[in-house]
Amino acid sequence: MTQSIIGKSVPRPDAFDKVTGGKGYPVNIKLPGMLHGKILRSPYPHAKILNVDTRAAEQLPGVKAVLVPADCPKRKYTTVYFVPTDALSMVQDMLVMSDTVRYAGQPVAAVAATSVAIAEAALELIDVEYEELPCVFDPEQAMAPGAPQLHEHAQNNIAVNPEMEFGDLDAGFAEADHIFEGVYTTQRVHTCYMEPRVCVVDAEANGNMTVHSSMQHLFGLRQKLAYVLEIPESRVRVIKPPYIGGGFGGKLDIGYIEPIAALLSRQANRPVRIEQTRYEDFITTARHPIKVYLKTGVKKDGTFTARYAKSILDTGAHATHGAEVINVHGMFGFFLTYRCANRKWEGYSVYTNNMVGGGFRGYGSPQACFAVESQIDEICDELELDPVEFRRKNAHHQGDPHPFLQGMKLDSYAFDECLVRGAEQIGFAGRGRPNADDGHKKRGVGLACQPLWVSGCLGFPDIYEHSGAIIKLNPDGTADLNTAVMDLGSGQITTLCQIAAEGLGLPMEAVRITETADTTTVPFDAPSHASRVTYASGTVVLAAARVVRQRLLEVAGVMLEVSAEDLEVSAGTISVKGSPDTTLTVAEVVQRAESPYIQVGDEGPAPTTVEEKGTIIGLASSAPAGNPSPAAVGFVAVEVDTETGHVQVERVVYAHDLGKVINPNAAEGQVEGGVQQGIGYALMEDLQFEENSGACLTADFLDYKILTAVEMPRKIESIFIESDEPTGPFGAKSLSEPCITVPAPAIANAIYNAIGVRIRELPITPEKILAALGKL
Amino acid sequence: MKKLIRLNVNGDDHELAVSPDETLLGVLRGPLDLIGPKRGCDSGGCGCCTVQVDGKAVYSCMMYAVSAQGRDIITIEGIGRDGELDPLQQAFIDAGAVQCGYCTSGIIMVAKELLNTLDNPDEDEIRHAIAGNLCRCTGYQKIVDAIKLAAAAS
Incomplete structure (x- = not known):
């Protein structure tokens, strides 16, 4: 068959509607008789709710329903859409409303009224009596003896503690000529979907429920909502919106808003709409901070002999995605990335009184990639090895056994070509030594890889495929x-x-x-x-x-x-x-x-x-036949101002083996957006909280900075390598995530190449650069 | 206490009773049922709600409806003529500048002001013009391309 449409940049069928206003967003849904819900949130990060007095709120004209923890179902669940609600690989620790508050911002009451203004006024009239409890915000402190305990089921606040081991780690380190150790930390960042989380739920008196929501999974929402409310799944009809205003993993779990709107709607016998404010969005989902202790043994020639990592993930008040992110992080961010005969990884997903983490493009991989790819450059620098050749030497290659799926091979896996073509395009071989430039502005070039990623999750426990x-x-x-x-x-x-x-x-x-x-x-x-x-x-x-x-x-x-x-x-x-x-x-x-x-x-x-x-x-x-792995390598060129600490990313060259490009324009758009998120992660984005109260300090876009058109490099150079995956549609694999993963370590490596300073803690702010240069 | 105001939006006059603290965005999306201007942050941080007021791009979440009286308000629904798309709308489609699209209306309204001011803006002028509008999908690359394309076409 002649291929006439595959590989063409045909325009998006949805673009016309979006440039003329955009009818299809869930945020537009209005139903007859619809009420507006608002949620009262706890100012305390850890407290017992002793009493909630809603009498004054109920008396306010226009208030049609009021919800408190005592009104809510008591069956615990996991919010994550892509697993069964009672999946054994996950942790069921959520309630719609609990009488124990575990983070500042947790819902403690809700109101539905005839207008948003009345609902907001009613929240002011609700009187909640709290008994404050001791808090812990740092996951390592939370694991220590004597720390406040957040959940009865989790000793030392450890939600899950997965491990993976292969070979003989001690023998591997004994065999090494050199051993490198480092600690790499990453911060909490938000997906920043532009359309807020919003839902309209119509709970009819006959027991049927119709749901509109800005979410990434129709059936996940149906299943979770039915489970929470203890009604048959067929009673819940989730309407598919034509499209939503961004997700990036941030709408991959049932929020508080859907069950709360459902319960309010039941009470009022009218549809209820809840739209989150940007502040509520910022405290609803985030990429988890992970601290990685990384120890690596290598031969003189750069061959890995032993790799060990311990990862401590701050899952916040509930496990939700934190029970799964930790595994993806360990497996695809560390354990499987490079060949090594002796490997061990242990992960800890730890409860704290911080906001609950969520899904975010990369799903644990950015945190691992920052550690692994930074340390590889440290090794190469110390041993005077070529960073491109080092990675090629230790990588899996096309035709190798699939390191994750038994009995399968890496039939299409052009990692080496990604390295070679990216290096050539940016001129990696010609990069200078640190501080080679005269003057206070120094240039550097760096790279980082996402050697083995996934097209879906086949082979992971409990995940729908x-x-x-x-x-x-x-x-x-x-x-x-x-x-x-x-x-x-x-x-x-x-x-x-x-x-x-x-x-x-x-x-x-x-x-x-x-x-x-x-x-x-x-x-x-x-x-x-x-x-x-x-x-x-x-x-x-x-x-x-x-x-x-x-x-x-x-x-x-x-x-x-x-x-x-x-x-x-x-x-x-x-x-x-x-x-x-x-x-x-x-x-x-x-x-x-x-x-x-x-x-x-x-x-x-x-x-x-x-x-x-x-x-x-x-x-x-x-279900798909396999889990073919794309491969990706990112190269960046930066300019570092040693007077101000400012880092400008000047060039990004991103090479990705995606099997076959279905739509080149759409593929480039994916990469360009992913790189924006990746540079933000590297240099500026940081959800911050007040030290003692746990209150969010970066609750709007004035305080939470993402890159604008001015800060972005003038061109993102995408190189797509078509390795023709035999099991994929027309040879296609996948694209979305590695482009968000590689920028941070590539930038850290480029900064080192520019100024000879190694930053192991994201984001790499001007303050950290100046401090490392001894100028602060 | 509500106040009776008259707003001219996309060439049509509307008489409305609004609270003094009601924003222009709230009135556009509420009683006037226009969906083009989007609520992204309600605090002047994202630009999704951008409309034109007397030819200038404005965050409609940061302007009170009462302040918009007697002024010429244009939303994305009001650009383009006789069923034809505005050249900027067409360029956004052709350049692949639309992904989730939630920022698109606002950025087109800003770009429209830019192209009314400058015939042939350079890359830096385009990037600075849209710096008050956030996009999380595109990395801005194809948005800049689209504005260049529209400038060349007009």
Whole structure:
């Protein structure tokens, strides 16, 4: 089949609507009789709630429902969408509202009223009596004897404590010529989706519930909400919004707002909408801070002999994603990245009185990559080894056994090519020594790798992986693709339509995604997360397209009195192989399939055939065949001002093996956005909290800084390497996450190359640079 | 105590009773049912709510509705003519500058002011013009490309 749509930068089908206002965002949903909910949040980071007096609030005109912890269900759950609610690999420690407060900002009461202003006024009238408890904000202090205990089930506040071991670590260190040790710390950062978390829940008196929400997973929300409320899943209908205003992993779990809105709606017998303020968003989800103790043994020539890491993750008041991030961090950020005969990793996900962490692109990998890739450069510097060659030497290579999935191989894995082509493009071989420049502005070049990442999560315990799609042809020759996949902005609508169009033999503009889907009409699909949609959902969309194509050719075969095997379809036209003049349009075939059995023509009634009748529709639902690993390498050039400590990233060259590019423009857009988030992580972003009260100090965009167009490098140079993954749709693997992972260590390495100073703590602020230079 | 005001939005006059502390954004998204201006932070930090007031790009979350009386307010819904897209809207589609799209309306409104002021802005002028608008998806690269494309087209 000639590939005509794959690899083309076709425009996004959703772009027209978005440039004219954007009807599809969940934030726009208004229902008749809708009330507005607001949440009262604890000012204390650790306290017992002794009493909640809501009498005055209930008396306020316009208040229709008031919720306190005593009104809420008592079944504990995990919020994370991509696992079953009671998954044994996770920790069930959440309640909609608890009478123990474990972080400043935890919901303690809620109100639904006829306006936002009345709801806010009612919150002021609620009187909560607290008994303050001792707090702990540092995870290592939380693990120490005598620390305040947050949860009865977690001794020393340790939520989970996974370990991995391979080979003989002691023997590996004994074999080493050199041993390197370092401690690398990362901060708490926010995904900064632009559309706030928002939901509208309509709990009808008959027990059915309709839910609109800005989220990354229809079925996860349905399942979690049903579990929390202890009602059958089929009672909860989650409506798929056409798109949402960003997610980046930050909308990968049920929030407080959905169950609270549901309970308020039940009470008031009216729909309830809750939209979070930006402050509430900032304290709802974050990438977890992780402290990594890293110890590595190497031979003189740079071969790893032993790798050991201990990672301490601050999960905050509840485990949620912290029970899983720690594993992905250890596995894909450290344990599997490079070949080494002797490895050990231990992870601690630790409760503190900080805000609860969440999902964020990279999911544990950025924290590990910062440690691993920084230390590799320290080793190379000390042993005078080439950082590119060092990584190549220790990496997995194409054709090697898959280090994670037993019995599989790295069939497509162009890591070496990423290294070589990226190094060449940025001119890595020609980089200077630290402080080579005259004057106070010094330039440096650095690199970092994400050697082994995932396309989905196949092989991880308890994680949903299967996808589903329905494709239906219309009498005008177009196709409707119906799927539960959420487009967070990263272009899933576009790439899935391209895959469907190519599989069907239709032009791109003939395929559209159905906008009216909900959990009663579409097959299950795992969340839009883990770089999985193009690979996993794309595979299923292609399978559904092939079912439809087969039926299309069967009907055409009846019409043309030839076998379906003798037909082909391309760009909406069906032709007989070898006789290009004998053609039918897809529209003609669908019209025939959808037509009455006996058709009345000029010559009277004439029967057609039964074989050609019926809507041409196809369904596929399956889990992917593998977990093919993309590989990525990022190179940066920086300029460091040694007078001000300011770091300007001047160039970014990012090389990524994604198997096959479905849409080059969309792929570049992914990388450019990921790099913005990665540079922010490296240099400026930091969710900060007041030391004793735990109050958020960076609760708006004036205090929480992300890069603007001015601070960004003028061009992000993407190099896409197409290694043609045999199991992927048209050879595709995945793209989304490594581009956010590699900038921070690459920048730290480039800063070292510029000024000879090693910063092991993110973000690398001007203050830290000046302090390291002895100027503060 | 509500106050009766008259607002001209996208060429239409509206008479509205608003509280003195109601923002322009609140009125646009509320009683006027316009969805183009977005609430992203409600504190003048993100730019998703940007509209034009008398030809100047303004954060509508930072302006009281009562202050907008007698002024010419244009939202993304009010640009483009006779069913045709504004060249900036078309350029955002063509350049692939739209991802989640939540920032798009605001950035187009800022870019519109820029292109009304400068015929052929250079890269730095474009980047500084949109520096008050945050985007988390695109890294701004294709947004800058789109504004260049629109400038070249007009």
